[in-house]
Amino acid sequence: MSRPPGDAPRPRRTPSGSGSGSGRSAAGRAGAGRPAEQPPRRRPTEQPPPRRRVAEPRRAADGAPARPARPRAAAGHREAAPPRPGTRPARRPAAPRRPAPPGSRTIKLADPRRRLRLVTVSLLLVFAIFAGRLVQLQLLDSDALAAAAGANKYVRVALPAERGSITAADGTVLATSVDAYDITADPTMFTPEATHLPDAPEQAAALLAPVLGQPKEELAEKLHLNSKNPKSQYALVMARQTPEAKNRIADLKSSLTKQVDTAACRAQAQLLKKPADKGGRQFLDAACVNPLAGMFWEQSTRRSYPAGGLGANLVGFVNAEGVGTGGLELQYQQLLAGQDGHSTYASAGGNRVATAGGARQDPVPGTDLRLTVNPDVQWAAQRAITDQVANAGAEKGYVIVQDVKSGQVLAMASSPGFDPNDLSSARADQLGNPALQDAYEPGSTAKLMTMAAVLDTGKADWDTHVEVPNTLQRSDRVFHDDVDHETWYLTLAGVLAKSSNIGTIEAAEHLGATQAESNKVLADYLDRFGIGKPSGLGFPGETRGILAKPEDWSGSQQYTIPFGQGLSVNALQATSVFSTIANGGVRVAPGLLAGTTGPDGAFTPAAAGAQNRVVSERTAKTLTEMLESVVTDEQGTGTTAKIPGYRVAGKTGTANRVDPKTGKYSGYTASFIGFAPADQPRVTVSCVIQDPVNGHFGGQLCGPVFKQVMEFTLKTLQVPPSGSEAPNLPVDWKP
Known part of the structure; x- marks a missing residue:
């Protein structure tokens, strides 16, 4: 029983270099019912041979099958026998697979098109993130960032305005502002690690108390590290102190600096670097430490009342910050205070850059008040x-x-x-003006x-x-x-x-x-x-x-x-x-x-x-x-x-x-x-x-x-x- 042309078996190609048999005889044997020889499996790394496309037989105009196309010669043969009509040429069997060495792993190569797509998507995501961040910086956060950059680059220093004076009708000064100093400290310089003393704040407070007229316990508390801000290097010890008080503290600090600069003290300092088992020390003798090394001062102003208690119930007083709190000092606070100025300069590494520009707004002094009060009658x-x-x-x-x-x-x-110069000696009920x-x-x-x-x-x-x-x-x-x-x-x-x-x-x-x-x-x-x-x-x-x-x-x-x-x-x-x-x-x-x-x-x-x-x-x-x-x-x-x-x-x-x-x-x-x-x-x-x-x-x-x-x-x-x-x-x- 003959097969239709479309169901004819494909002709099997003769392995290259065999030199015997032809496509026709191979096909004939296959058609005779013998089992076809299975081609060896390809190695995983080998590419499959390209599939040859077999041209369909041409048909004559009257419907009869056309003459089949002549197949190309297989590799190694100049010319192969033409296949039988309706059959495919047989594939050349692959070379036998070489056995893999023991212990080796097979490496599978991914599809390069998939890898290319993955890399492309990844790059697009990265570029999208960069683009979004750029939009945020340039458009959304530009003002804030510019201000922050300016704040980091420039330092703004307040320039306090001089408070206006209060005088009697004849010009006698009842209230004025004079030079003063804020006594400050760096608490980090009073720690045991910094001073090599277990009680540096207490020793410093004992020296400062007679000068500042404050209990040494209160002063010592200000010299200890701030529990809320232990890294703070600034503490206001006493505001608006007289130049005399500042000079006494400066003299004490200078004297102690010279006192501890001795050979014996320097030798003790060297022992701090050695471990205890080798004769090292943890603390220094009190005589070899300057407990005031962390004390500093800043120039300021303070309110002075040259006439003392003359007209005090009328003139009033200011608080520790120099703000009017009672009497005319309070009533005319805005007029007396003036307007503070400021100075802005460039800073690098904490140092002022003299050539980097800056700005300055001078303070506007406060207005002076002349009262109707006759000081003699008062x-x-x-x-x-x-x-x-x-x-x-x-x-x-x-x-x-x-x-x-x-x-x-x-x-x-x-x-x-x-006496407004010494408010601590007055009772609260004395600070008002009962006449009004x-x-x-x-x-x-x-x-x-x-x-x-x-x-x-x-x-x-x-x-x-x-x-x-x-x-x-x-x-x-x-x-x-x-x-x-x-x-x-x-x-x-x-x-x-x-x-x-x-x-x-x-x-x-x-x-x-x-x-x-x-x-x-x-x-x-x-x-x-x-x-x-x-x-x-x-x-x-x-x-x-x-x-x-x-x-x-x-x-x-x-x-x-x-x-x-x-x-x-x-x-x-x-x-x-x-x-x-x-x-x-x-x-x-x-x-x-x-x-x-x-x-x-x-x-x-x-x-x-x-x-x-x-x-x-x-x-x-x-x-x-x-x-x-x-x-x-x-x-x-x-x-x-x-x-x-x-x-x-x-x-x-x-x-x-x-x-x-x-x-x-x-x-x-x-x-x-x-x-x-x-x-x-x-x-x-x-x-x-x-x-x-x-x-x-x-x-x-x-x-x-x-x-x-x-x-x-x-x-x-x-x-x-x-x-x-x-x-x-x-x-x-x-x-």
Whole structure:
């Protein structure tokens, strides 16, 4: 049975070099049913022979098979026998595989195209990472990196501005900045490893304590390594020390450096390099170590108060960083501080590169303040109040001296005071300014405002008769004067001269048709005088006092406020009331600042205080004469304030004192406020003493202080004596 042409077996090629047989005979034998000889397997390293493509037989146009193509001659033969139609030429059998040597491993070669693809992908990933990082550096992080590079390359050094000075009206320096040094240390130079001493910080502290005036335990603590930052090479030991203190430390350090530079000490140092079993040492003798080797200093400035405690409660003080913390130093901190500058220079390896450029912004010095305070008057006021507070066994006291016409404060003294050069010796309650920060009930000095309202509204005159009983029942309270008495028959001037509470209540009741209307009128005048409002100084911690709205006055308050209880003021507010009367009824806002001198050296005067009329000039003149009777009349309470040659107008005050700790009445507030010369007023002086033990009446305690300070001030300002006598208004009448 014949096979179709497409199923004919492939002819097997004769192995090269056999020289016998042909493709035809081989094919014939294969077709005869003999098993074909299996070709030997190729070695793994051998490439398979290329497969020869056998051309299909051509077919004639009529569909008969075409003549088969003639096959190419096999290698080693010039010409091979043509295969039978429909059969493939046989493959040449591969050469026998050589047996692999024992122990050898077969190496398989990967497909080069796969390796090429893997390398290409890897390179693309690397390039993608580089490209992404480049985009991040150039576009996203460029500003931050440039700043960091600049920070590493350039060093910025702060240039502190010089703080402005504070002077009195005549140029006397009250506060200024002087050269100083910050005492610093490198804690890493005090370790046992660095000093070869087990207790170097303690030894150094023992030497520094007498110089710096600090406990050696505190100093030693600063010289030890910082547990939070053990690698820190900087510690501030004491800031803003005097040049004398710095020089003493420098001399000590230099002396110890020479002391340890001996042959014996050098020999000990050599032994530190040897192990202990060969005679080496771990520590040096104390005599061979300079415990101050790690001490350094930096130039700085510190605040100095050449006048000591003069005006300290007013001027204030700065903290350890040189920042204003109290008084005018705090109030004008921004103006005094100026503007710090800076210097930027290139640095390489921690060293300055002089030729690499840099930048510098010079600091702008602070502004100087010139106060209205007269230093001589300030000194007199401080001495007088300090002595009287001590004599009276009082808690504290304060004196204010004010120019009547300008409202300028010429002195503001408090006792006890303090020395801003030595804050450690002062108590916390001494560091303020009680003349502005204490709120107290003014007592009888407030009667001046009640009389001003009565006179200015035309409800009464100085000679209006007032019948004053020993007691007076109003609301749910019985009122008394400071002494028991038969019924007094006083003029309105006499009510003020004898400081009668009952007479003042009776006068205030005439301000309106009803008590409510009277309260409203009186409250309006108190407001005009500045009660319950800031003085305008802007002093830190200043109290505005306490004054309730008239509709909120209690049944008791509407009768106590007219004689100075149930409301509170600060000493400057009370002083300003009398200055208003002395100035013809015109209130001038008080001032402490005369002007400023800027960094350019130009002086700018302060603006004049705002003015407003409170009472008429006629009312002010009448009140002045009534106040003179307080001092001149033998029945007056202020006779201790008389000054020979000068007419004096003033008023005493004695009030129950509210203890700020308990909020209850405890002790007294004694005061006296007056002005002189009464015929041509120039100066107002107020004195307030809190919680005295030896006496408590205002005329008794503050009258002498007023006299002492006023007399000194009039002479200092060269105010001529009065050219006339006081009118001595009648204080009583006979029924």
